[in-house]
Amino acid sequence: xxxxxxxxxxxxxxxxxxxxxxxxxxxxxxxxxxxxxxxxxxxxxxxxxxxxxxxxxxxxxxxxxxxxxxxxxxxxxxxxxxxxxxxxxxxxxxxxxxxxxxxxxxxxxxxxxxxxxxxxxxxxxxxxxxxxxxxxxxxxxxxxxxxxxxxxxxxxxxxxxxxxxxxxxxxxxxxxxxxxxxxxxxxxxxxxxxxxxxxxxxxxxxxxxxxxxxxxxxxxxxxxxxxxxxxxxxxxxxxxx
Amino acid sequence: xxxxxxxxxxxxxxxxxxxxxxxxxxxxxxxxxxxxxxxxxxxxxxxxxxxxxxxxxxxxxxxxxxxxxxxxxxxxxxxxxxxxxxxxxxxxxxxxxxxxxxxxxxxxxxxxxxxxxxxxxxxxxxxxxxxxxxxxxxxxxxxxxxxxxxxxxxxxxxxxxxxxxxxxxxxxxxxxxxxxxxxxxxxxxxxxxxxxxxxxxxxxxxxxxxxxxxxxxxxxxxxxxxxxxxxxxxxxxxxxxxxxxxxxxxxxxxx
Numbered sequence: 001x002x003x004x005x006x007x008x009x010x011x012x013x014x015x016x017x018x019x020x021x022x023x024x025x026x027x028x029x030x031x032x033x034x035x036x037x038x039x040x041x042x043x044x045x046x047x048x049x050x051x052x053x054x055x056x057x058x059x060x061x062x063x064x065x066x067x068x069x070x071x072x073x074x075x076x077x078x079x080x081x082x083x084x085x086x087x088x089x090x091x092x093x094x095x096x097x098x099x100x101x102x103x104x105x106x107x108x109x110x111x112x113x114x115x116x117x118x119x120x121x122x123x124x125x126x127x128x129x130x131x132x133x134x135x136x137x138x139x140x141x142x143x144x145x146x147x148x149x150x151x152x153x154x155x156x157x158x159x160x161x162x163x164x165x166x167x168x169x170x171x172x173x174x175x176x177x178x179x180x181x182x183x184x185x186x187x188x189x190x191x192x193x194x195x196x197x198x199x200x201x202x203x204x205x206x207x208x209x210x211x212x213x214x215x216x217x218x219x220x221x222x223x224x225x226x227x228x229x230x231x232x233x234x235x236x237x238x239x240x241x
Numbered sequence: 242x243x244x245x246x247x248x249x250x251x252x253x254x255x256x257x258x259x260x261x262x263x264x265x266x267x268x269x270x271x272x273x274x275x276x277x278x279x280x281x282x283x284x285x286x287x288x289x290x291x292x293x294x295x296x297x298x299x300x301x302x303x304x305x306x307x308x309x310x311x312x313x314x315x316x317x318x319x320x321x322x323x324x325x326x327x328x329x330x331x332x333x334x335x336x337x338x339x340x341x342x343x344x345x346x347x348x349x350x351x352x353x354x355x356x357x358x359x360x361x362x363x364x365x366x367x368x369x370x371x372x373x374x375x376x377x378x379x380x381x382x383x384x385x386x387x388x389x390x391x392x393x394x395x396x397x398x399x400x401x402x403x404x405x406x407x408x409x410x411x412x413x414x415x416x417x418x419x420x421x422x423x424x425x426x427x428x429x430x431x432x433x434x435x436x437x438x439x440x441x442x443x444x445x446x447x448x449x450x451x452x453x454x455x456x457x458x459x460x461x462x463x464x465x466x467x468x469x470x471x472x473x474x475x476x477x478x479x480x481x482x483x484x485x486x487x488x489x490x491x492x493x494x495x496x
Contacts, residue, residue, distance in 0.1 A: 018416040025424055033431060059427050066423040074416050081325060168318035171419065172263035175310045179267055182306065183274050 002093060006075075006101045013074050016109060019067060023113035026063040027120030030056040034124050041128070047205040048129035049138040052121055054204075060117060061146075061199045062178070064110065065153055069174035071109055072157035075102045077167045095234045099162060100227070106154045111147055118143045134205065142203045149215065152195035152222035159230050193218040195226075242337055247345035252352075254322055260353065263314060267307055268360050272368035275299050279372035279380070287458045292380045295372060296365070296387065297454045303361055304394055304446040306426060308354075312402055313422035315353050316409035319346050320418075329494045343490035347406050347483065354402055358395050362387065389463060390453055397445035400475045403482035404442055411489040439471040442478055 010016065030052055034041055044051050079085040088098065118139050125135050157174055164170040181196035191197070193215070201215050275298060282294040289297065323329045332342060365387065369380040405422050412418040429444035438448055452464045 014414045014416045018420050022420060022424060029428065029431070036431075036435075059430070063424060063427050066427075067420065070416060070419050070423065073419070077415065166258070166318075167321055167415065168314050169259055169263065171317060172260075172311070172314045175307075175314060176263070176267040176270065179302070179307050179310070180270050183271070183302065187274075 002097045003101045003104060006098070006105055009078055010075070010105065013078055015071060015074060015105070016112075018074075019071065019109040019113050020116070022063065022067045023116035026060050026113070027117045029059050029063075030121060030124050034128055038128055047134070047138070048125040048132035049121070049135055049142070050204045051129075052124055053142065053202050056121075057202045058200065061202075062182075064113060064117075064146075064150065065178050065181075065196060065199055067113060068106060068110060068150065068153050069157055069171065069178065071106050072102075072154070072161040073167050073170050073174070075106065075158065076161040076170070080165050080167075096231055099158060099230055099234075103155055103158055106158065107147075107151070110150050110154065114143050114146055114150075138203070138205045145201075145203045145212075145216070146199060149198045149201055149219050152219050152226065153199060155223050155226040155230070156195050159226055159233075162230070163233075193222075195219075195222050198222075242341070244341055244345055244348075247337070247341055248348050248352075251319075251345050251349045255318070255349065255353075258318055258322065260315065260318055261356075264311060264353070264357050265360055267311070268303070268357075268364050271302055271307065271361075272299060272364050276368050276372045276375065279376050282380075287454065289454065289458050291378060292369075292382050293454075293457045295369060295380050296382050297450065297457070299365065299368070300361070300390065300394070301447070301450050301454070304450045305429070308357065308394070308398065308446055309401060309405075309426045309429075309443060310423060311357060312350070312354060312398070312405050313409075313419060315350055316405045316422070317415065317419055319350060320409050321415075329491050333491060333494060339491050340487035343410065343487045344483070347403070347486070350402055350406055351399065354398055355395060358391050362391055386463065390450070393449050394446045397449055397475075400442035400479045400482070401445065403479045403486070407482040407486040407489075410486045411492065413493045439474050442475060445475070 033056055034052070041051050041055060046054075079088065089095070122135065122139055125132050125139075156177075157170075160173050161170040164173070177196045181194055181200070184191040184194050185197035185200050198215060198219050201212070203212060275295060279295065282291040282298070285291070285294040323332070333339065366381070369382070373380045404425075408421050409418050412421070425443045429441065429447055432438055432441040433444045433448050433451060438444055449464065449466070452466060456462075456464045
């Protein structure tokens with residue numbers, strides 16, 4: 001019921017078209033990148049999926065996080081812009097339910113986006129690297145893995161968006177967090193588990209190593225943590241920034 | 242009302258928007274790891290001297306993502322304060338010229354961009370002094386290089402700011418206006434390495450700092466960029482963007 005309502009609310013915000021177009025824009029990057037200088041990629045002695053991900057994943061992940069930030073801002077902006085949230089609070093609707101339905105929506109958008117990007121990666125691989133065994137399963141595994149790594153970003157960003165009445169504040173906070181992630185992701189301390197730094201990880205064809213499993217566990221723990229934090233906040237906090 | 246008083250009004254409007262916090266905190270976060278990891282500057286692979294490397298690393302992160310992204314945030318803010326509670330509709334009923342209002346807002350955007358650069362500069366010196374004290378090595382660069390590069394980054398960002406302001410003004414759906422703005426930042430790494438970099442204003446600040454890194458590594462004092470295709474393209478681009486945004490600003494409210 002709430003989910004259907006939330007879906008209806010996104011109708012005129014351009015939420016899903018934005019994810020679709022964003023995914024197309026993001027997927028054009030590996031195609032252009034490989035088409036512009038195929039020589040520097042073809043002769044590497046690595047599986048095709050690895051070469052493509054190594055060359056492009058940093059940019060793709062950044063675009064994905066940007067889109068999640070914008071999506072989260074928009075989902076709560078529709079509530080705040082004309083005092084809608086006050087009306088929602090008077091109705092017999094749970095605030096947590098609204099939050100998690102929005103999270104599900106954002107997860108759906110991100111999933112669609114990652115799927116489109118994977119399709120384009122497969123296309124790139126098939127076009128420039130004709131012999132690539134095990135490509136499909138590698139790319140598919142990477143899609144699922146990235147979706148799970150996106151989960152903490154989605155929930156944290158929605159949490160921030162639900163706390164700030166003005167869209168530019170949540171947008172600015174999101175960008176600050178993304179920028180921080182850019183700086184900490186290459187460090188070798190616990191900071192690599194910073195929620196916004198997780199989506200920059202990807203699965204190479206060697207599959208799950210200990211390290212990747214640790215990242216997965218960190219992502220799931222952080223998501224649960226932020227979810228619980230939101231539930232606690234709705235209990236104790238009445239007003240927004 | 243002349244442009245000057247309009248700008249003054251716009252500055253009053255942004256007083257309670259938390260925009261200064263949003264500008265200062267990321268810059269603080271940028272210099273913090275540079276100071277903590279100051280020892281990394283001593284083994285720079287491209288042959289930069291440590292003090293140059295310290296400066297370039299900090300400003301590169303700034304010019305690539307932070308500066309353009311914060312410009313987008315500022316445009317969103319300038320637009321939203323007008324659109325919430327139908328502020329622009331009320332402005333339309335007053336004897337205020339809408340192109341003038343648009344220009345005033347654009348100048349505020351440029352002012353805030355200048356403020357951002359000033360914050361960066363104001364934080365660079367304490368950061369460099371801290372790093373010097375920590376590593377017992379002089380990280381402070383001569384003022385002329387730092388100021389020249391900051392000024393260059395600022396001037397280079399004007400076409401980019403005009404573009405963001407155009408998008409924010411004429412695309413009413415916030416998802417798309419923010420989305421286009423932020424998405425245009427990412428490919429600048431790719432475009433910068435091609436021959437037609439001057440056709441993509443979003444990469445100018447990053448291009449200049451990357452150029453500076455190259456020329457400092459070669460032992461030169463400052464950069465030399467070919468002005469001929471660049472300057473006319475940038476100036477034309479800026480003018481077109483400002484003109485279009487003045488014409489299209491508030492179109493959806495006017496109907």
